[in-house]
Amino acid sequence: MPxxxxxxxxxxxxxxALADEAPCPNAEVRTEKSVLLPDCRxxxxxxxxxxxxxxxxxxxxxxxxxxxxxxxxxSVNGPLPGSAAGAIQNIxxxxxxxxxxxxxxxxxxxxxxxxxxxxxxxxYFSPDLRYTVVATxxxxxxxxxxxxxxxxxxxxxxxxxxxxxxxxxxxxTYRTFVQIAGGTADFSKVGFNSSExxxxxxxxxxxxxxxxxxxxxxxxxxxxxxxxxxxxDSFDRSFHAFSDDGSRxxxxxxxxxxxxxxxxxxxxxxxxxATPDPGFGRPxxxxxxxxxxxxxxxDGRALTEDAELGSGDNLYAFNAETGGLTDLTPAxxxxxxxxxxxADDGSYAYFVARGDLAAGAVxxxxxxxxxxxxxxxxxxxxxxxxxxxxTRGLRELTSQVTADxxxxxxxxxxxxxxxxxxxxxxxxxxxxxYLYSADEGELACVSCHADGSQPEGGASLYxxxxxxxxxxxxxxxxxxxxSLVVFDSLDPLVARDTNxxxxxxxxxxxRLSLLSTGSSEYAxxxxxxxxxGRDVFLLTKEKLLKTDxxxxxxxxxxxxxxxxxxxxxxxxxxxxxxxxxxxxxPPAAPNLGSxxxxxxxxxxxxxxxxxxxxxxxxHGTEKCVKKHHRHHRKARGAGPNQKGGSR
Numbered sequence: 001m002p003x004x005x006x007x008x009x010x011x012x013x014x015x016x017a018l019a020d021e022a023p024c025p026n027a028e029v030r031t032e033k034s035v036l037l038p039d040c041r042x043x044x045x046x047x048x049x050x051x052x053x054x055x056x057x058x059x060x061x062x063x064x065x066x067x068x069x070x071x072x073x074x075s076v077n078g079p080l081p082g083s084a085a086g087a088i089q090n091i092x093x094x095x096x097x098x099x100x101x102x103x104x105x106x107x108x109x110x111x112x113x114x115x116x117x118x119x120x121x122x123x124y125f126s127p128d129l130r131y132t133v134v135a136t137x138x139x140x141x142x143x144x145x146x147x148x149x150x151x152x153x154x155x156x157x158x159x160x161x162x163x164x165x166x167x168x169x170x171x172x173t174y175r176t177f178v179q180i181a182g183g184t185a186d187f188s189k190v191g192f193n194s195s196e197x198x199x200x201x202x203x204x205x206x207x208x209x210x211x212x213x214x215x216x217x218x219x220x221x222x223x224x225x226x227x228x229x230x231x232x233d234s235f236d237r238s239f240h241a242f243s244d245d246g247s248r249x250x251x252x253x254x255x256x257x258x259x260x261x262x263x264x265x266x267x268x269x270x271x272x273x274a275t276p277d278p279g280f281g282r283p284x285x286x287x288x289x290x291x292x293x294x295x296x297x298x299d300g301r302a303l304t305e306d307a308e309l310g311s312g313d314n315l316y317a318f319n320a321e322t323g324g325l326t327d328l329t330p331a332x333x334x335x336x337x338x339x340x341x342x343a344d345d346g347s348y349a350y351f352v353a354r355g356d357l358a359a360g361a362v363x364x365x366x367x368x369x370x371x372x373x374x375x376x377x378x379x380x381x382x383x384x385x386x387x388x389x390x391t392r393g394l395r396e397l398t399s400q401v402t403a404d405x406x407x408x409x410x411x412x413x414x415x416x417x418x419x420x421x422x423x424x425x426x427x428x429x430x431x432x433x434y435l436y437s438a439d440e441g442e443l444a445c446v447s448c449h450a451d452g453s454q455p456e457g458g459a460s461l462y463x464x465x466x467x468x469x470x471x472x473x474x475x476x477x478x479x480x481x482x483s484l485v486v487f488d489s490l491d492p493l494v495a496r497d498t499n500x501x502x503x504x505x506x507x508x509x510x511r512l513s514l515l516s517t518g519s520s521e522y523a524x525x526x527x528x529x530x531x532x533g534r535d536v537f538l539l540t541k542e543k544l545l546k547t548d549x550x551x552x553x554x555x556x557x558x559x560x561x562x563x564x565x566x567x568x569x570x571x572x573x574x575x576x577x578x579x580x581x582x583x584x585x586p587p588a589a590p591n592l593g594s595x596x597x598x599x600x601x602x603x604x605x606x607x608x609x610x611x612x613x614x615x616x617x618x619h620g621t622e623k624c625v626k627k628h629h630r631h632h633r634k635a636r637g638a639g640p641n642q643k644g645g646s647r
Contacts, residue, residue: 029563033544036496038506038513042563043544046072046094046101046537047555050081063555064473065537066129069530071095072537073106073129074555080105093129093157094555100564101557106157108136124180124190125473130158131187133165133180152178154187165190165210181207181231182242182249188212189246193230207231207251209262219251222265229253232285238392240288248292248320256283256297258320268318269299272325277302277309284313286339286392293320294346298336306330315339315351315371328371331355337366338390343405348372348438350401350408352382352390366390368410370438379408379436379443380416383429398431398461400477407482408436409446411461419448421455430458433487435478435507446485446507449493457490459505461526475526479533484508486515486536488526494518504538504558515558516540527555534560 024030024040034042063074073093080092080103094101125132134141134153141162145151152165183190190210198208198215205228207218219229229251232238241250249259256269269283281300288295298313307314307327312335315328328349329336335354342349349371356363358378366382368389382389388398389410399410413429415421423430432455433447447459461477478485485507497503497518504515504526516524520542527537536558541551546566548554 024561026561026563029565031563031566032546033517034563036517037515037558038511039508039560041515041536041558041560044096044101044557044559044562044564045545045548045554046557047074047076048080048103049547049550051550051552063475063527063537063539064125064129065476065528065530065535067127067531069096069532069535069557069559071129072528072555072557073125073132074527079107096557104157106132106134106155108134108141109139124183126183126185126187128185131156131183133190134162135178154190163187163213179230179232181238182240182246184244184246191218191231191242191246191249193232201226203228205230207249209246209249211246211262216262218249218259219253219257220259220265221253221257222267227253229257238285238287240290240292241285243288243292244290248288250285250288250292250295252283252285254282256285258292258295258318260320266320266323268295269297269303270325271301272304273302273307274305277307279310281313287342289342289344289346291344294318294342295320296339296342296346296349298339303327304330308332308334312336312355315349315353317346317349328376329353329355329357331357333363338392340368340390340399340408340410341401341405343401344403345405348401348405350379350399350405368416370408370436372405372438380412380434381414382416383413385413386411397474400461400474402478402482403480406438407478408438409461409478409485410434410436411459417443417445417448419445419452421448421458423458424454424456430455431460433459433461433485433507435482435485437482444510446512447487447489447491447493447505449491450512455491457502459487459489459491461487475528476531479529480531484529484533486526486529486533488524492518504536506536508533517542517544535562 026040026042030040030042037043063072065072071093073091075091077090079090091106093104093106095104132155134155135150136153137150138147140147140151141153142164145153145164145166154163154165155161179193181191181193188211191207192210193207195205197203197206199217201217203226206226207229209216209218217226218231219227221227231249231251232241238250243249247261250268251257251259255267258266258268260266271277279301283297283299286296286298295318296315297318298315300313302309302311302314303316304325304327307330311331311333314330314334315336317326317328318324328351333355334357337352337354340350340352350368351371352366352368354364354366355361357367357369358376360378361367361369362381366384366386368379368382370377370379386398388396389412390399391397399408401408411431411433413421413431416434419432421429421432432445434443435446436443449455477487487505487507488502489505490502492498492500493505493512494514496514499519499521501520502523502525503518504524506513506515515536516538520540522541524538524540524542527539529536538556538558539553540556541553543549543551544556
């Protein structure tokens with residue numbers, strides 16, 4: 001789908017600035033530095049303007065946008081004003097409102113467990129950021145929660161309501177060694193791994209599901225025996241191991257299994273050969289579709305008749321409806337290194353293998369392939385240092401495939417398009433970003449200098465994950481339709497980028513533009529974006545709006561059709577005990593007495609006499625005279641409060 005209709009009203013000029021042909025519908029609120037943005041985008045400050053001096057964003061920074069872009073969650077060091085202190089890193093969600101972004105603190109007050117500095121905070125969010133998992137010891141947040149032990153809750157971030165996830169069905173010591181592995185959109189079902197038993201039939205190191213208050217063991221073998229196992233590995237991302245509706249859950253326990261509807265377990269990595277491969281190889285789950293129907297895994301054994309014995313790791317596709325297994329790499333030497341990504345319906349799969357599987361590949365090198373409709377196509381030979389393209393570690397991921405599988409974005413130190421990426425100063429190759437379109441069958445470099453000049457730093461996809469984000473979520477680098485890629489670059493790729501710092505760029509339908517200003521003394525970094533690319537979130541210390549006046553790092557939304565009207569100027573402070581009620585209307589001139597008085601002149605100030613003298617008034621004048629007490633007497637008939645005359 002296109003980004004949004006309002007973008008069509010704008011065009012891009014040289015250096016990424018807006019041309020003047022078509023005004024933006026949001027021109028009235030698109031002021032200051034926003035006028036330099038493409039696609040009628042405007043800056044909106046997401047993090048609050050009011051921050052304590054010690055508040056900062058942790059490194060690496062963790063932010064997650066809702067799919068619609070109308071909400072974003074992030075962590076900061078220290079509590080923001082108006083919110084209670086939580087853990088060392090406090091979690092917030094900001095939602096876009098009619099007049100700005102509204103902040104909601106999510107971290108409850110916490111008491112660390114003995115021997116531990118903190119307890120886990122947040123492991124998983126629903127796609128719309130409506131629900132999350134909270135862990136805390138004391139105080140308990142619900143009456144049925146047990147004190148002095150870590151309890152896990154499901155929090156509704158809109159209403160603030162909690163549901164207890166740790167149902168007291170068992171005796172536990174900590175309850176903190178839990179990894180959330182997935183959940184339904186409404187969090188009525190949640191899958192997780194735990195090092196402690198959660199049910200009477202559970203064992204240490206097993207997989208479980210929470211279903212509206214009931215906890216069931218997931219890691220059950222086909223023969224009904226409970227087993228150790230995990231829905232997703234602690235150090236590797238395993239996308240959609242827990243299906244969106246919770247009906248299909250993939251888990252590993254030596255072999256790869258599928259738990260269906262909480263009642264049946266199927267061996268996924270079963271041999272489909274008449275004579276099983278006697279070799280050794282353990283399955284590694286990579287990805288399934290959101291519905292869990294198609295799943296991809298690698299295995300060092302030949303599991304199908306067309307798989308070659310001794311060919312190294314092969315890539316297999318499993319169909320949960322039919323139980324069928326397909327080898328995507330039936331070659332004498334497959335040697336699959338990993339899955340880059342796949343379409344939700346399993347129709348496309350991108351992977352890296354050392355085997356020579358298609359024309360153009362280099363045997364023994366990390367070759368990038370696309371599989372579609374039973375055919376394998378060679379795309380590029382990558383560098384040995386491009387491991388982030390095919391590994392799923394929690395710390396880095398440098399590639400992404402759109403949900404329909406028609407677009408792939410990845411980072412490489414190699415030269416797949418022929419661009420010389422040798423650093424002009426250091427002499428080493430710099431990473432650049434590439435976009436492949438299956439529809440066009442073309443590979444383009446989105447971060448390379450258009451004039452072919454050598455880079456001075458290169459570009460990167462921001463996918464460094466903060467340790468608190470232990471779910472399988474990865475920031476979006478590419479919009480759902482593949483038309484927009486957002487990345488960071490140290491190189492000035494347009495004329496307006498003159499600061500020599502990292503800046504945020506957008507590559508859209510073949511054109512390149514800045515989303516940060518390119519003139520700040522500070523670096524700017526991409527954080528995340530909405531699924532359609534309308535909202536792009538970036539992190540910077542630059543003051544992009546007048547409301548940002550504290551000099552600290554802030555999170556901004558660079559939104560198509562966005563922007564807010566500037567707030568009215570503050571009322572001037574009170575001075576001299578009086579306040580100006582209407583700063584826009586000057587007060588009337590004072591009515592000076594001497595200019596209008598119609599008498600004998602201004603009243604003179606009363607004279608004060610020094611000690612020993614008294615004041616007398618005669619003939620309209622005052623003077624001080626000596627006091628003569630002996631000549632004073634009371635007048636006849638004078639009352640006690642009356643003065644008599646004097647001789």
